[in-house]
Amino acid sequence: MKTKLGLMSSCLFLAACSSVPAPRFFSLVQVGQSTAPQSMANKAVFVQTVRVPAQLDRKQIVLDLGAGQEVQLLNDYQWAAALSEELQQALSVNLTQSLGVPSAELSRQEDKIPYWRIDVDVQRFESKYGESVRQEYSWRLSPVRFQGTTTLCRISLQQPAGPGVEGLAQAHQELVQQFSQVMMQQMQQGSAPQAGGNIQSLQCVN
Numbered sequence: 559m560k561t562k563l564g565l566m567s568s569c570l571f572l573a574a575c576s577s578v579p580a581p582r583f584f585s586l587v588q589v590g591q592s593t594a595p596q597s598m599a600n601k602a603v604f605v606q607t608v609r610v611p612a613q614l615d616r617k618q619i620v621l622d623l624g625a626g627q628e629v630q631l632l633n634d635y636q637w638a639a640a641l642s643e644e645l646q647q648a649l650s651v652n653l654t655q656s657l658g659v660p661s662a663e664l665s666r667q668e669d670k671i672p673y674w675r676i677d678v679d680v681q682r683f684e685s686k687y688g689e690s691v692r693q694e695y696s697w698r699l700s701p702v703r704f705q706g707t708t709t710l711c712r713i714s715l716q717q718p719a720g721p722g723v724e725g726l727a728q729a730h731q732e733l734v735q736q737f738s739q740v741m742m743q744q745m746q747q748g749s750a751p752q753a754g755g756n757i758q759s760l761q762c763v764n
Contacts, residue, residue, distance in 0.1 A: 584727035586648035602673035604662035652738035672704035
């Protein structure tokens, strides 16, 4: 009898485990974005650091519930890596592909190629289910091995989100792409664009 009960308990345990859904993973890297022809006019890029607050630097997508700064972690919906790693990869891919340049991180030290170094601090990365997403960053853009101006900037972006967690992930991906475009304009034209549209505010100092 004890053997039968043990077998039944084991079966129930296995059934419960097998019914737990596997988490769904999302990425901030846009799939299938076009790569610009290799450019000798543009400098290489190195996204050196992306610092994220500890409560956000995780794989689980974090929902902002709005009531008393309450948040909810979604174990069933996760980024492909911790948020800092996802952002670092997305920014690097966006910039190198859009500018048609390599990542200086992959170059040999003896090559001494000129490049832009980027250091980012994440101030906000909010997800309001069924409503909107908001991102705020401060960053330093520094020339390395060429004459240029170091710039310190801060930006706030916001846009509506589509339905479900998929809509939140897509909206975040689009804002990261727009943030990348702001830095790309800085590198190419020497100045950032004006605030407008999804860009709520943007300030830079040299």
